[in-house]
Amino acid sequence: MRIEALRLWLDERLGFAALGELARKKEVPVHRHTVWYYFGGMTLFLFVVQVATGILLLLYYRPSAETAFESVQFIITEVQFGWLVRSVHSWSANLLIATLFIHMFSVYFMKAYRSPREITWVTGALLLFIFLGFGFSGYLLPWNKLAFFATKVGTDIAGVVPGVGHFLLRFLRGGDDVTGATLTRFYGFHVAVLPAITTAVLGLHALLVQKHGMSVPPGVDPATVKRMKFVPNFLLRDLIGWILAIGILAALAAIFPWELGEKADPFAPAPAGIRPEWYFLFMFQTLKLIPAKVLGMDGEVIAILAFGLGGLAWVVVPFLDRAPGDRRRSRVLTIAGVIVVIYVVAMTVYGYLA
Amino acid sequence: MKDSSKDRIREVSNTTKGGGKPRQVSVGRGDCWLHRRSGGARLALSVGLVLLIAVAALAQKKDSCVDCHSQMEGPLAEPVGLMSGDIHKSRGLSCADCHGGDASQDDPMGAMDPRKGFIGKLKPKDIPGFCGKCHSNADFIKKFNPALRVDQEREYATSVHGKLLQGGDGNVATCASCHGAHGVRAVNDPLSRVYALNVAETCAQCHAKGDYMKSYKIAFDQYDKYKLSVHSKALYERQDLSAPTCNDCHGNHGAAPPGVASVANVCGQCHIRQSSLFSASAHKPVFDAMQVGECIQCHRNHDIFAPSDEMIGVDEASVCTTCHNEGDSGHAAAAAMRARLDELGASIQNALDILNRAERAGMEVSRPKFELTEARDGLTHARVLIHSASLDEIDKVIAPAMAVAGKSHDAGRAALSELSFRRKGLSVSLFFILFLAAVIYLKIRQIERRASQA
Numbered sequence A: 001m002r003i004e005a006l007r008l009w010l011d012e013r014l015g016f017a018a019l020g021e022l023a024r025k026k027e028v029p030v031h032r033h034t035v036w037y038y039f040g041g042m043t044l045f046l047f048v049v050q051v052a053t054g055i056l057l058l059l060y061y062r063p064s065a066e067t068a069f070e071s072v073q074f075i076i077t078e079v080q081f082g083w084l085v086r087s088v089h090s091w092s093a094n095l096l097i098a099t100l101f102i103h104m105f106s107v108y109f110m111k112a113y114r115s116p117r118e119i120t121w122v123t124g125a126l127l128l129f130i131f132l133g134f135g136f137s138g139y140l141l142p143w144n145k146l147a148f149f150a151t152k153v154g155t156d157i158a159g160v161v162p163g164v165g166h167f168l169l170r171f172l173r174g175g176d177d178v179t180g181a182t183l184t185r186f187y188g189f190h191v192a193v194l195p196a197i198t199t200a201v202l203g204l205h206a207l208l209v210q211k212h213g214m215s216v217p218p219g220v221d222p223a224t225v226k227r228m229k230f231v232p233n234f235l236l237r238d239l240i241g242w243i244l245a246i247g248i249l250a251a252l253a254a255i256f257p258w259e260l261g262e263k264a265d266p267f268a269p270a271p272a273g274i275r276p277e278w279y280f281l282f283m284f285q286t287l288k289l290i291p292a293k294v295l296g297m298d299g300e301v302i303a304i305l306a307f308g309l310g311g312l313a314w315v316v317v318p319f320l321d322r323a324p325g326d327r328r329r330s331r332v333l334t335i336a337g338v339i340v341v342i343y344v345v346a347m348t349v350y351g352y353l354a
Numbered sequence B: 001m002k003d004s005s006k007d008r009i010r011e012v013s014n015t016t017k018g019g020g021k022p023r024q025v026s027v028g029r030g031d032c033w034l035h036r037r038s039g040g041a042r043l044a045l046s047v048g049l050v051l052l053i054a055v056a057a058l059a060q061k062k063d064s065c066v067d068c069h070s071q072m073e074g075p076l077a078e079p080v081g082l083m084s085g086d087i088h089k090s091r092g093l094s095c096a097d098c099h100g101g102d103a104s105q106d107d108p109m110g111a112m113d114p115r116k117g118f119i120g121k122l123k124p125k126d127i128p129g130f131c132g133k134c135h136s137n138a139d140f141i142k143k144f145n146p147a148l149r150v151d152q153e154r155e156y157a158t159s160v161h162g163k164l165l166q167g168g169d170g171n172v173a174t175c176a177s178c179h180g181a182h183g184v185r186a187v188n189d190p191l192s193r194v195y196a197l198n199v200a201e202t203c204a205q206c207h208a209k210g211d212y213m214k215s216y217k218i219a220f221d222q223y224d225k226y227k228l229s230v231h232s233k234a235l236y237e238r239q240d241l242s243a244p245t246c247n248d249c250h251g252n253h254g255a256a257p258p259g260v261a262s263v264a265n266v267c268g269q270c271h272i273r274q275s276s277l278f279s280a281s282a283h284k285p286v287f288d289a290m291q292v293g294e295c296i297q298c299h300r301n302h303d304i305f306a307p308s309d310e311m312i313g314v315d316e317a318s319v320c321t322t323c324h325n326e327g328d329s330g331h332a333a334a335a336a337m338r339a340r341l342d343e344l345g346a347s348i349q350n351a352l353d354i355l356n357r358a359e360r361a362g363m364e365v366s367r368p369k370f371e372l373t374e375a376r377d378g379l380t381h382a383r384v385l386i387h388s389a390s391l392d393e394i395d396k397v398i399a400p401a402m403a404v405a406g407k408s409h410d411a412g413r414a415a416l417s418e419l420s421f422r423r424k425g426l427s428v429s430l431f432f433i434l435f436l437a438a439v440i441y442l443k444i445r446q447i448e449r450r451a452s453q454a
Helices: A003-012 A016-025 A034-058 A070-079 A080-110 A118-140 A146-156 A163-171 A180-212 A230-254 A278-289 A299-315 A331-353 B038-060 B064-069 B080-085 B097-098 B126-134 B152-158 B160-166 B173-180 B200-209 B210-214 B222-228 B232-239 B248-251 B262-265 B272-279 B283-290 B294-299 B329-360 B367-390 B391-453
Strands: A027-030 A227-229 B008-012 B023-026
Touching: A003 A016, A027 A034, A027 A230, A034 A080, A034 A180, A034 A230, A070 B173, A080 A118, A080 A230, A080 A278, A080 A331, A080 B080, A118 A146, A118 A180, A118 A278, A118 A299, A118 B008, A118 B126, A146 A278, A163 A180, A227 A230, A227 B152, A230 B210, A230 B391, A278 A331, B023 B152, B064 B080, B064 B097, B126 B152, B126 B160, B126 B173, B152 B160, B173 B200, B200 B210, B200 B222, B200 B248, B210 B262, B262 B272, B262 B294, B272 B283, B272 B294, B283 B294, B329 B367, B329 B391, B367 B391
Parallel strands: none
Antiparallel strands: A027 A227, B008 B023
């Protein structure tokens, strides 16, 4: 009786019974593409893992050029289960980017961005850039040799952007070179700026997903499609995926602990075979392959402008597609999407083999 | 202001007693002697002055020695050919500055007139004094290179070469034998015959010739032996110019073989610690009494190989058994020293092996690996302490190094057991994770079965 009274008391003030009602009514379409619906939830779950392990790492991590490497070394050698937390954080970051890509391309090919979900897509595309920012800033934090030089190369590329390149380079580095000032800055982006932006954008993205529900792809008739309850049927299936994700993360951490490498030495020569994390590799490889001059213009500038325009086009995809209410397939956009996927995969593989 | 040159006012200090204002003297155009001449005379005078300057300039540039000898063939043309890289030439000196004579004369007899100080080809006995005219003159040399020493001639007189020359032997090396007569290059010029990488070859020109050395009754295998040595490898393979070549041990201008008593001083110039340990050791008085060269007794002289632990102990390759026999205390000490070195070496290797295994399995062991360098330093130090011939001194270094190696080994073992713990932990975790996933799956099926029945 007391618990029931407490529930009623809370409900009067918070109105969570309405949320329960919403959850009971929420349904998920069941068709041959339903499996792709799980990747959004998986990405969200991995983000939660990142937040939890990131907070644990913050307890010991010290963000300066003199102490960063040693503090990570301390975490993985001296702190109880520090190795596990650090490895899970690194592996989970990579899996998160992978599931994010899968989620994004599945939404793209299922045309789930169409009206009225344009803003959901735009916020999702923004989340992609934010998570790439998390990856780029987090990579430097252990202050090891590879990360140091990869950041140097990465920020050099930012410096090529016409007009604002020099400002961007100095803004990212906190000076002309990658130094302790860059590390402190990246730490600030990684643990304060980006999480704050993520909270806002992710909140809006999740709210819109709830508001509009799951989209039904063009080939499936929304009127006749089977549906399953979100709670508990879909949520329990999500739960199985999340539990298995924990198992995969634990296995990766135990069998392939994330390497720390050697401490960064700004005066040492750059090691051979410097390359960024795999999710930046397709862009890096393009920059390596593009000729120095294309039609009299700097090839690197052209490539960066092309990636910038491509990213912008990706954000506004819903507004390039057919008119709202048209449920026909959009062949041009599908072919463009396939070309993008093939290009990204091929360049990434080539980047590893080259 | 325009007329200031016409009536320049020169102030001359008043030298009259009692001082007073300075006296002003006017120096106008009409006062100048040149301006008092007629226009034609002034022109003739100007042309004459120009011609005089031109003739003087031509006379200064003329070097009839080079002009003539460059037209010749064979040995008489050789000095001119060698002059292009010559340090003397680069400092503005030419033939006549050393050989005398008058290089402004086209006539060979006039140019090579002994009355004008001409000296032709020198006899070996005259060469040191000839070079010494400038090179022993500090006032002269400092104009060109203030850092250059001026005691070469005096040092040479103390060398075996110098003494033999004074005794009338014209076959021994003089300045020109090593530096060249013409085409003398700076010592730090890689093309110089006395550049660090070329010294051994220069000395070998005489000292590696058996028939040449026969009359002096000295060995001629020093060069071949040196090329096998650790010093030669450092110099030629690693291009380490600080590695010793002939002159670093024998001296250059005062070249002489170090005597038994001074060998340790020669080696000790670089191997300071080893030398001081040996001097304080029990070996020193014994070696002195036996009249044997200190360092070279164990390490040899020209064919000095990289030292190894095999040199210590009582095995066949050991140098200790040259003097020590089974049963004496030195023999036992040598065996004990070798055992200590082997024990520490093996401990370091074991620790490294286990740390490498852990590292290959993905464990972070960079710190114990770094700490292991302390044990390696200990081993190096112990090897140096062999020169003290004291087991107690060696033990003082071996014991802490063994402790470090043991600690690193323990760290490696701990890393491997941690790895095993992680894998066991993973197995247990995966079991529960899969079990939980299976339970949820069954729950979903149960829920959906009930829903379809309802």
